[in-house]
Amino acid sequence: MTEASAGKSRSIAPIPSLSRQRLADQIADVLREQMLTGTLQPGDPIHERDASEALGVSRTPLREAILILEAEGLVETSPARSPIVANPSLEELSDLLLVQANLEALAGELACAKATDEDIAEIRDLFQRMVDTNDDPDTVGFFKTDMAFHEAIVRATGNQPLIKTHQQYNSRLWRARYMSSRTRMGRIETMRDHGDIIRHLENRDAPATAEILRRHLLQAIANITRILRTERPDTAS
Amino acid sequence: MTEASAGKSRSIAPIPSLSRQRLADQIADVLREQMLTGTLQPGDPIHERDASEALGVSRTPLREAILILEAEGLVETSPARSPIVANPSLEELSDLLLVQANLEALAGELACAKATDEDIAEIRDLFQRMVDTNDDPDTVGFFKTDMAFHEAIVRATGNQPLIKTHQQYNSRLWRARYMSSRTRMGRIETMRDHGDIIRHLENRDAPATAEILRRHLLQAIANITRILRTERPDTAS
DNA sequence: ACTCGTTATTAGGCATACCATATTAACGCG
DNA sequence: CGCGTTAATATGGTATGCCTAATAACGAGT
CATH class of the missing domain: 1.20.120.530 (GntR ligand-binding domain-like)
Known part of the structure; x- marks a missing residue:
């Protein structure tokens, strides 16, 4: 236990806000990094179940990460398709x-x-x-x-x-x-x-x-x- | 049949693109409109449970809509707080x-x-x-x-x-x-x-x-x- | 043998249930 | 009377299960 277990005694650690980042954001970061390193290449599909299992998280935050990346234009979604890594013309x-x-x-x-x-x-x-x-x-x-x-x-x-x-x-x-x-x-x-x-x-x-x-x-x-x-x-x- | 594969001849109207849109997108549209009309004003909090119930949807797509609006800069989120309508300085x-x-x-x-x-x-x-x-x-x-x-x-x-x-x-x-x-x-x-x-x-x-x-x-x-x-x-x- | 139809499998969309944490209020002690 | 501590509650975060739709494969009929 570091400091966050029982009582919140006077906030000794000024770094809690950083570790308290949403899981969806962390997942989005990982996926972005994988796009940079080439682990994820343009056109690659991102299957909800596979990707979430690979990252050790559930589908919900994975889906939310996809939403974030979609808003950034890094992935593209189609109605009934797996989102794919953007492959800009x-x-x-x-x-x-x-x-x-x-x-x-x-x-x-x-x-x-x-x-x-x-x-x-x-x-x-x-x-x-x-x-x-x-x-x-x-x-x-x-x-x-x-x-x-x-x-x-x-x-x-x-x-x-x-x-x-x-x-x-x-x-x-x-x-x-x-x-x-x-x-x-x-x-x-x-x-x-x-x-x-x-x-x-x-x-x-x-x-x-x-x-x-x-x-x-x-x-x-x-x-x-x-x-x-x-x-x-x-x-x- | 004409275009609806299954036998649902209930509504022949070609509104597939609208109904095919993700619920999260529709919710985001509604919230954007409410911001324009003033139903939602800058600084107003958007409680997940209240808002989802008011719109007749579950929390999941409501949360996804929040993520979309957050990416657009229309709402702001804090770690353990309800997201609030952006109130730019x-x-x-x-x-x-x-x-x-x-x-x-x-x-x-x-x-x-x-x-x-x-x-x-x-x-x-x-x-x-x-x-x-x-x-x-x-x-x-x-x-x-x-x-x-x-x-x-x-x-x-x-x-x-x-x-x-x-x-x-x-x-x-x-x-x-x-x-x-x-x-x-x-x-x-x-x-x-x-x-x-x-x-x-x-x-x-x-x-x-x-x-x-x-x-x-x-x-x-x-x-x-x-x-x-x-x-x-x-x-x- | 080829084509069309039907079915099964798979994957994404949504809802619900659970969990962890932060905030607030109340109570007790100094 | 005031401050600190603790417990309860509310809220956001996460996991999972069910539903629906698309696709592909297989079988039957021509």
Whole structure:
């Protein structure tokens, strides 16, 4: 027993709210992680009974987790079918990136006005880490730093709805952008653009920061289009 | 038989899509409507047992509906508390509107390139309806047309993620924007701006359309700020 | 042999029953 | 009289069982 068994004596532990997270949220986290690692791949069905048994939980919270992921656009449900992991078409990815480009442009603009020096220092640290690990073969680690860099910029705006929306778009774009980043040109472009971004940000040059971020994301559309065109020449309805 | 496989010739009416909808979705629709009409007001708790009984459903789909609305930001949940109808602070409304302004600016830009003539005709019809009903005391009807006008522009882009995100932001902003539109100045400004918007849209002038839409929404921030400052001088953390 | 119909199995949707915990009120002690 | 402790109650969280619908396989009839 830790502290929560008998009487609730003066709340010694200030961390109860974290462990008190809903099971559905925890399950959603696990499923998200499995989508990232590839344990769950686009198009894979998620059977209620199988998945709940595999995770050691009952069907109810599993169903609720599916609801959460559905709202985020990570799974798709059909009336009498098992929910399936979203498998966005090229058109949908393009649409998502177009919106994301503008969200990040807005974020860059706001960040120039609102970011503290500590925020910018953190962003620069993330950039530095990317430079340091540029030759590292760990593509996942490099990419996660890439994502963290962008998220840090958005977080520096302090605009909660923007942060949340941006995060959800990132979740849906994770796989596509990861594939895009694995190309050699992807890394080179990323490094150059990120250098420009942090420079404009430190200069508090809002228009320039917004524009480079928009271009950076729009470039991703071209990259992903090229990759998907070769991998799956059609399937985009 | 015609379409109903089993022998249930009770109702031949083609309402399968409606009855086929998940109960949770229907409940979420009802709750959203109640938030719009004021039956549910910001801060009101939604007790699982009471609400499910009142709607004649069990707690399970009611809980699922809550999850849907929570993902949309319309209700907020705390670990051991009944979920409550979201009561966004002025700061949060401002943040939401700032993002929405940029989403609509993007939509206007895209619509200039992608909207069909029929799309634009529909948007003009909505504008005309606003002009016709300008003297109408039915503030809700007028406001709904206002919202429909903006949504039609976004829909004309054909960008599904953008449409969905815009719709969710509108849901969260509904009440605040409705209050804003009830002021006389609100209507006058709305009419003038909408006239400019449809004009630029018909000229396919993307930069102008984007800019007027952004300004239109940013103006709403000022309006709402003024209203809330008088109604509830604080409560904004 | 092929096609259509019927049945069985499977899986998701909903309801209900159970459990754990937080909050509040009442009682007792200081 | 006030504060602390404890117990009761209410509420959200979780598990499970039943119901309905879709699908696939098998059998019969042409």
